Amino acid sequence: xxxxxxxxxxxxxxxxxxxxxxxxxxxxxxxAADAVxxxxxxxxxxxxxxxxxxxxxxxxxxxxxxxxxxDPVAQVDRFDRVLDDFDTRTEPATWAERLLRGYVGCxxxxxxxxxxxxxxxAQSRDLVLDVLDDADHVEAAVAALSGACADDAAxxxxxxLWGRRVVGESLQTVSRLLSSRPGLARVAARGLLAIxxxxxxxxxxxxxxxxxxxPQPASVLNQLTVEHTRRMSKLSLTA
Amino acid sequence: xxxxxxxxxxxxxxxxxxxxxxxxxxxxxxxAADAVxxxxxxxxxxxxxxxxxxxxxxxxxxxxxxxxxxDPVAQVDRFDRVLDDFDTRTEPATWAERLLRGYVGCxxxxxxxxxxxxxxxAQSRDLVLDVLDDADHVEAAVAALSGACADDAAxxxxxxLWGRRVVGESLQTVSRLLSSRPGLARVAARGLLAIxxxxxxxxxxxxxxxxxxxPQPASVLNQLTVEHTRRMSKLSLTA
Numbered sequence: 001x002x003x004x005x006x007x008x009x010x011x012x013x014x015x016x017x018x019x020x021x022x023x024x025x026x027x028x029x030x031x032a033a034d035a036v037x038x039x040x041x042x043x044x045x046x047x048x049x050x051x052x053x054x055x056x057x058x059x060x061x062x063x064x065x066x067x068x069x070x071d072p073v074a075q076v077d078r079f080d081r082v083l084d085d086f087d088t089r090t091e092p093a094t095w096a097e098r099l100l101r102g103y104v105g106c107x108x109x110x111x112x113x114x115x116x117x118x119x120x121x122a123q124s125r126d127l128v129l130d131v132l133d134d135a136d137h138v139e140a141a142v143a144a145l146s147g148a149c150a151d152d153a154a155x156x157x158x159x160x161l162w163g164r165r166v167v168g169e170s171l172q173t174v175s176r177l178l179s180s181r182p183g184l185a186r187v188a189a190r191g192l193l194a195i196x197x198x199x200x201x202x203x204x205x206x207x208x209x210x211x212x213x214x215p216q217p218a219s220v221l222n223q224l225t226v227e228h229t230r231r232m233s234k235l236s237l238t239a
Numbered sequence: 240x241x242x243x244x245x246x247x248x249x250x251x252x253x254x255x256x257x258x259x260x261x262x263x264x265x266x267x268x269x270x271a272a273d274a275v276x277x278x279x280x281x282x283x284x285x286x287x288x289x290x291x292x293x294x295x296x297x298x299x300x301x302x303x304x305x306x307x308x309x310d311p312v313a314q315v316d317r318f319d320r321v322l323d324d325f326d327t328r329t330e331p332a333t334w335a336e337r338l339l340r341g342y343v344g345c346x347x348x349x350x351x352x353x354x355x356x357x358x359x360x361a362q363s364r365d366l367v368l369d370v371l372d373d374a375d376h377v378e379a380a381v382a383a384l385s386g387a388c389a390d391d392a393a394x395x396x397x398x399x400l401w402g403r404r405v406v407g408e409s410l411q412t413v414s415r416l417l418s419s420r421p422g423l424a425r426v427a428a429r430g431l432l433a434i435x436x437x438x439x440x441x442x443x444x445x446x447x448x449x450x451x452x453x454p455q456p457a458s459v460l461n462q463l464t465v466e467h468t469r470r471m472s473k474l475s476l477t478a
Contacts, residue, residue, distance in 0.1 A: 028287050032271035041316040048267050049298070052291035059288070077280040 005121035010068050013120040014075055015183035017065045020113050020128055021072075022079030023106075024058035027051075030102060031137075039095050043144075050137050057131045064127050086173045090166050096148050100159055101166050103141040103235075104228065108170035111227045112177075112188070115220065119190030145235050160237045167228050167239070171221050178217045188220050195223070244360035249307050252359040253314055254422035256304045259352050259367055260311075261318030262345075263297035266290075269341060270376075278334050282383075289376050296370045303366050325412045329405050335387050339398055340405050342380040342474075343467065347409035350466045351427070354459065358429030384474050399476045406467050406478070410460050417456045427459050434462075 005013055031051035038044040065072035086105065092098035110132045117128035149156040178185045225239075232239035244252055270290035277283040304311035325344065331337035349371045356367040388395040417424045464478075471478035 025284075025287065028290070029271070029275055032268070032274075032290065035271075036268055041312045041319070045264075045301075045312065048264065048294050051267070051271065052294040055287050055291040062284075073280045073284065080280070 005068070005124075009121055012183045012187045013124040014065060014069045015181060016113065016116050016120055016128065016187050017061050017068070017124055018072075018075035019079050019082070019177070019184065020131065021058050021061040021065060021076045022082055023109050023113065024054045024061065024131075025076065026083050027054040027106065028058065034098060034102070037095070037098065046140060050140075053137075060131055061127065064124055068124070082177070083173065085176075086169050089169050096145060096155065096159060097162050099141050099145055100163055103138065103145065104163050104166040104231070105170050107138070107231045108167060108174065108224050108228060111224050112174050112220070115191045115195060115223060116184065116187040117191060118194040119187030119192075142234055149235065149237070156237060159235075160232075160239075163232055163237055163239065167225075170228075171224060174224060175217065175221060178220065185217065188217075192220055192223060244307070244363075248360055251422045251426045252363040253304060253308045254420060255352065255355050255359055255367065255426050256300050256307070256363060257311070257314035258318050258321070258416070258423065259370065260297050260300040260304060260315045261321055262348050262352065263293045263300065263370075264315065265322050266293040266345065267297065273337060273341070276334070276337065285379060289379075292373065292376075296373065299366065299370055303363055307363070321416070322412065324415075325408050328408050335384060335394065335398060336401050338380050338384055339402055339474075342377065342384065342470070343402050343405040344409050346377070346470045347406060347413065347463050347467060350463050351413050351459070354430045354434060354462060355423065355426040356430060357433040358426030358431075381473055388474065388476070395476060398474075399471075399478075402471055402476055402478065406464075409467075410463060413463060414456065414460060417459065424456065427456075431459055431462060 004010070028051050031047050031054055035044045035047035035051060038047055062072050062076065065075060069075050090101050090105070092101050113128055114132055117125040117132075120128075145159070149159060178188060229239040243249070267290050270286050270293055274283045274286040274290060277286055301311050301315065304314060308314050329340050329344070331340050352367055353371055356364040359367075384398070388398060417427060468478040
């Protein structure tokens with residue numbers, strides 16, 4: 001038996017788990033919209049499967065949330081509108097823009113949640129890392145976008161610009177979360193310390209003990225930007 | 240090992256399986272739209288889970304379709320627009336109308352597919368009956384609608400009217416399918432014979448041997464109307 005977290009630690013874990021569940025719920029809605037807008041039947045089926053997987057991921061997180069809080073659905077619902085601004089400002093005009101928005105936006109939000117996971121109890125952390133370890137949709141997006149960009153310099157350049165816009169909005173969303181949700185700011189700071197002290201600079205790596213100085217929100221955004229640059233280079237697009 | 244069906248039987252089974260898969264694909268889209276339009280977080284989560292289950296059901300049917308046909312996705316895609324007219328003519332104005340549309344519309348289409356399932360090879364039949372045996376979403380709709388109608392005679396009367404409109408459009412959709420798809424008309428006729436000869440008049444019952452006279456499309460619609468009337472009585476609504 002893993003010991004249950006103390007009260008403040010528990011409240012912070014609830015905050016992070018609720019965010020992860022809300023993001024997966026949003027991913028479901030987005031994948032479902034992708035399915036409706038897909039250019040052919042194969043991609044429609046693929047996106048609908050991703051939507052179903054997002055529901056399964058969300059429900060795993062909801063189960064853990066229910067162990068820590070009496071009303072997990074209400075906790076998730078508090079984050080219901082968290083991506084409204086992002087969505088409004090990044091309405092895609094083409095299928096490629098839609099794919100890239102998902103790749104970049106989910107990339108940033110997943111990285112943030114993985115980073116913050118290192119600031120909560122071990123059981124919640126392991127769950128979040130495991131839930132976010134599903135690389136299928138990332139690989140599907142990479143394959144589709146790389147193929148489309150391979151022989152089309154104009155498209156590559158347009159998508160590089162689009163990626164910068166999407167990552168800008170993504171980082172602003174994280175920044176708003178950090179300033180409006182002290183619990184999230186705390187777990188992100190703890191998580192970043194843990195990762196920094198591990199010396200890998202990789203949110204997917206297992207860190208060692210935490211370093212003594214608390215990092216600023218800017219450090220969180222820097223870390224996310226580093227990951228984003230790596231991600232864009234997989235597409236051979238300039239971040 | 241169950242023997243594989245002969246060529247014509249195989250083509251008819253492909254036709255039915257493709258329809259069932261297309262209807263489940265459509266159910267996914269509809270449940271996802273329900274989730275976005277749900278009045279509260281609990282119903283949003285419930286509808287998204289139904290969407291995920293529809294994907295799983297569709298993919299089970301796709302697997303069988305792939306055993307019988309080299310390009311199952313293309314077969315499903317042929318039914319891509321099968322519910323467009325139905326959707327256009329039954330746009331719900333309220334959450335209750337949305338629930339009732341699903342209850343009535345899926346009721347009719349599931350009944351049709353169950354009936355037709357008795358006209359295809361045993362393995363495909365058993366799969367279709369098993370896939371459509373998921374009563375969860377029916378019970379959820381009955382519970383929600385019965386609760387809403389219990390003390391509201393005006394709502395009950397409005398919904399009874401709405402149910403008649405939805406069932407009318409549903410039966411017209413079936414009628415169009417029967418006249419435009421000879422393969423579906425054949426399996427439906429065979430299925431109805433099998434059910435009639437079993438003497439139960441229930442598409443969920445296991446029939447005995449088929450009777451000698453082929454039924455007309457009108458008999459299929461009559462059978463679906465009988466099932467619809469039973470379904471509406473569960474809600475204490477006049478069919």
